[in-house]
Amino acid sequence: MSVKAKYQPVLDLGEKLNVQNGDVKEEGGILKIKGTTKDQYEKNLLWDKIKEIGGQNPSDLQADIKVADTSVYHRHTVKSGESLSKIAKLYYNDPMKYKQIFEANTHILKNPDLIQPGQVLAIPNL
Secondary structure, rough: HHHHHHOOOHHHHHHOOOOOOEEEEEOOOOEEEEEEOOOHHHHHHHHHHHHHHHOOOOEEEEEEEEOOOOOOOOEEEEOOOOOHHHHEEEEHHHHHHHHHHHHHHOOOOOOOOOOOOOOOOEEOOO
8 A cells, every 4th residue: 555545534634624735745655745724723633634544653654734824723613502612622622611712702702601603713722
């Protein structure tokens, strides 16, 4: 199996995330990938997929992944049935960090218990 075939799920995820300025080369059994994600959350998704396939420090892959918007961790569009604590658990694995999400969005939220589907919330860097 070629190293590119091995990491195809990473390349597929990059396409799904619409990674910009992407480039993929295979040289001497090492896959070299680069590109720019929208935010840190998407970069982390790519790295999680890389580690899932190649382990903590893959020797057959070199990745140079940049982040376009470092002002936030992610921008989340609220779906029906979500709460700030559910969103905090998704991104931070800690529902109590809902307060940080609320504070980062007081320009559109007046009450942490009243969020609406379709609202785009900034998920702050912690």
